[in-house]
Amino acid sequence: MTPLNILLVLSAGLFFAGLFGVAARRTILMQLISLEIMLSGPALGFVAVGAYHGSVEGTGMFLMVLGLAAAEVALGLAIYLHMRRATGGDSDLAHRLRG
Amino acid sequence: MLAYFLLLVPLPPLGGFLLLALDPYRLERRAVMAVALAAGIAPLVLFLPVALGYFAGSIGDTIAPAFTLNFGQFEVALAMQLDALSAIAALTVTVVASCVMIYAADYMASARVADLRRFFALMNLFLAGMLSVVMAADSIVFFLGWELMGLCSFFLISYNMNSPRAFAAGRKAFVMTRIADAALLAGLLLLFLEATSVRIADLIPAGLAAPEQRAVVIAVLLLVGALGKSAQLPFQTWLPTAMAGPTPVSALLHSATMVAAGAILLIRFAPLIEAHPGVAAATAIAGVATAVFGALCAVAQTDIKRLLAYSSISQIGFMLLAVGMGAPGVAMAHFVVHALFKSLLFMSAGVLSHASGGTTEIRRLRGSAYAAPISFATYVVGAAALAGFPILSAGWWSKEAVLGAAVMAGPFGQFLWLVALGSAALTGVYAYRPVWSALRSPVEPLPAIKENWLAVGPLIFLATASVLGSFLVGPIVRTMGGTVPHAGLGVEVMGALAAIAGLIGSVVVSFSPVWSARIKRARRLRAGMQMDAIYYAFLVRPYRRVVHKLSGRNARKDTSHEAETDRTDGGMGDPVGTATVNLGLWLARVVTAPFVPDRFDLVTMRSTREVRRAGVWARRLQTGRLRTYVMAIAFGLGVLVILGWGMTWG
């Protein structure tokens, strides 16, 4: 039992909390918020591992995740604004891909 | 120098043929005549000096090579030769051919230009072929000419395109001679294999040196070839029907030259025949039998052309007899004499029948003697030669030589001599019959026809030759290296008596009502002992049945009209081919039968149904909702994590 273990479990917890949010919430905005939380989980994990091993790659990966999150948020919110006109922000109503 | 002169002899007729047959330009009637006559007479002009030189002894035996073939390891030089046989025969052929050509120019004067061209083209081609046969120094040129003659004979017999009978006659002649030609070809090829050379001079010693059995086979094959071409028993049936051709054709091809080529063949290869007594005897027997048979049938004929045809058969029988008796020189002499008088007979008979209104029936020639006196006179000369009128006619001398040769060949020959003597007597009986008929006063007077010099000139020449030919018999036999047989005065008197008996017999037959009635009734004999019917029943009809059975009734219905799509048009009458097709179809069916309700197919079809049902069920999973997918991912992730946990446990 090392600090790293605990930190990694916490990062997993962050991820799963976000996952629960994405799965449980029907409002698109809430799902986007949950996605942010999901992304921050791995970010914590990378930084923790990097710090634990004293290497710079952890931070590097964090930056990558950050870039991803930034792009995702921008696009996600744009899509949300776009879809709100049709669905009122409820993702379950946007089911044109139903089989 | 002379050698190449020899090669030139058959070229003018060949050129004439090419010009007339293949030249696309329209030729005038006179031009056709001119080309034909020039090409027909040129060989005589070319060959006469050579032949005279040969007889005078200033030119010896010569071989003129044309070109060389290189078959593998050995070479074959095609060549023409000048020896006693070719000199005599070629001279005879060129002389007779020239006469017939001149005569034909008159005889065919009323034909259409196109027909005229065809006629003269084929006559010229025939002449080239005949000259190659008699002058050939090797078996290739010999057979080339031999077959060309057969081809020309076919086309000339069926010259009258509108007449199915003429075509049938030509076809019959072609097939019959071709049967014999196949035998001849076999014989020549076997000789070639023995000698590994085609030069006739090499073939004969090689044939003599061949193993006994093989040599006999070769000799028999050559004999069969000769029998077929010469219309000897048992091939004789084609010649009488071949008279469907125009008279000049009958005169040149079917009496004087082509038919006698069988005799030329046997004379050429006489050493091979004589080397085997059995074959020689067979030759002699075939000759004598044909001589008697032909004479008997000729007596019963009512048609003058058919009568002459049977007489040709009979006379060539005499030639074969001579060859069989070991006297090819005598046969050669008879060949020459026969060529002269037989072409004369045909041509003058043609004029006579023209004078009596175009019929060839002997009965209706009445009075033609007065309408065409010159032709009648020449006919009488010819008939005398045919009947062997003692001393005055050439025919008597040559026939006496043949009979003498038979007598001198021992007891067997003397038996044959007796039979031949009977035949000679019968010859007289039929030879004069048309004469008596023509002399009778006509029922209504016939208009006198103008005897054109083109027609009469050759007749007079040939008549003269038939008389003066008496002096040729001896020299010919001697040139051929034989001796004129003198069997004693008794034998010669017997021969003369036979001829005179024939003359008396002909008077009896022509003027006695009993005998005329008998001849009228002798249908069997007139139809050549109905050999045709026998051949039809035993060869032609079975063959036709085989053909029909094999090609099937369907083949008869088979049609090529575009509109009709006949189901039978599938070669169904072809049993072997059909069998293969049916076997293939059967195999295909047997192989495919277990799969006809295709079980694999059923299984797959059923499973597709299930798959579709599964799909219907599975599409429910696709809600289109994001959350559902996320939950599915979460579930999967959970399962994976638990799995990974389990794997790293402990």
Next chain:
Amino acid sequence: MSWGFAIWAATLALAAAVLSVTRASAVHALLLLLASLLALGAAFFAMSANFAGVIQLLIYAGAVVAVFVFVVMTVDASETAMAHERKLLRSAWRWPALFVGLSVIPILFGIGGGAMDAGAPAAADTRELGLLLFGDWGVATELVALMLIAGMIGVRHLGRSLGPRLRERGRE
């Protein structure tokens, strides 16, 4: 370098996150998200990942949340909307909770996993980070940049004013 503080801050972040995803009000959720991100930033500083911490504060907690704020301002925050939201959540939380729990339980056991050798813990050098990003990881960095550009273009595309016909279609 204080592992204990880092763990504490991360625990706070987790708690804020859990709360955030269960709020009915978007404003509350966003504030809790902000709290979670700030706590994470603190954890980064505690782990001596100063550069990461700064970035976390400036970009995540700053820029990203600001964007959310603009959007949240357009959301209906009335009491009826809240009630509707609450009803939706109440009817939908069980299956997601089950699936997530499926994964969480094994991970919790991971706390007691074997120890790894710790390297020499040292403050990450920013210069070294730059060298890494624009040296060895150049391609990855370029890809991230490309992704950002794609995002930008995408947003421009989605955000443009639609013609009447397209607007009709969007309503279907």
Next chain:
Amino acid sequence: MGLSLQILLPFFGGLAVLFAPRFGRDMERWGTVAVMALTLVVLLYSVVNGDSGRWLAFTRIDWAPSFGIQVLLAMDGLSAAMLAISAGLGIVCVFVSWHVTHRSAMYHAVICWTIATANGVFLSFDLLVFAFFWELMIVPAFLLIGLWGHGQRESAAMKFLVFNAVAGLGLLAAVFWMGATAPEITFDAFVLAESDYATWVQVLLLLGFALAFMVKLPVPPFHAWLPDAHTQAPTAGSILLAGLLLKTGAYGLFRFPPLLFPDGLMALAPYGMALGAFGVLYGAILACGQFDAKRLIAYTSISHMSIVLMGVCGGVHFALAGAGVEMVAHAFSSSALFLLIGALQQRTGTRDLRDLGGLQKTAPAFATSFAVFFAAALAMPGTANFLGEALVITGMFQVNWAFAAIALLSLIVSVLYATRLIGAIVFGKPKAATATFEDLKPHELWPIIALGAGTLFFGLFPQTLVGWLRPAVDAALLPLGVGAP
């Protein structure tokens, strides 16, 4: 390289011909003529500049070395004669199909491709490539019959396809087996010829080869496709079938069995000769019973090609040389006869002998041409056909007199069917169909003259032909242990 031109030129020429109509009227026809003439010129060049040894020209290009496949082309006199015939017949085909307007460009392209594939067969000595061309050859001929034929063209084309494709399997199986069992995978015929198979293996392999060749020849009982194919094919199709495709079968028999399976050939030769003898008579007899002129000639083809089979199986110098000569002669004479019958059908709309007659009066040029090839059909001395048959008969006399007798019998029967044919068409009174008959036009007459000249030239001066064929004949006899006579 020069040899591959013999295949590539007609092939790409065919492709080019497809686009030729854009450049003007009748350009596809003249284009095909130009392609064929060019092929002939190239052939002439490579023959004149040929080596003096066993092969006039020899090309070896690796294709797929790991599978032992290579493009191995070799030409000797036999191949050269066949190539010359194929290009020449190509030109003839163009002229006789001057009336074809339906998809004319495609038609001429297919003619080119037939010739390209046949040339491939005549040149290839890599067995796999040979088999490839062998199978490929069926396709253009199939198209030619199936698309431009008469009457029941589809069924005839199918019959042709099924017979030849199935038979090709025998060849293919044998080739694959040989290639696979060779110590080092190869399909080089000359290398495989060195391998020492047991006699029974040779017999089996030879049966595979012979199946393909005998169906193409065709010899009874494998002949059922030929009369139908000939009957329904357009004139050019008949000419190519008779002049070219049948020859590939004969060529294959000539070339490969003695080279690859001498012992097997020795073992099977008597049966081959017996089959040939049967085919000679059977084809001739059936020809006598036909009423469809094309079908009649098709059966005579069967008869004549059976003579080739006899000659090849004879295994003596004369027989093989005769088979070679007969191949060439038959290419000339049967093509010409099909050309004439094609002209007849085009004018009168019928081939039924009972509806024809009297052409001597209405069409003298036609009648004269017909008479010439009539003479060739019944093997008149002076035509190349006679030379071929006489040589085969000579060879048969060296081998077995019974077979010689049967071959001689065919000479007699040939008179029956030939006179039947000429009697029904040329002789007699003109019937309704032939009362007005336009004589041969120049574009039909010149091919006839060329073919007739070939028949007579090789018949009267056979030295050229025999000399060309000699290396091939000697080479075929060498493995059989038969020296030159």
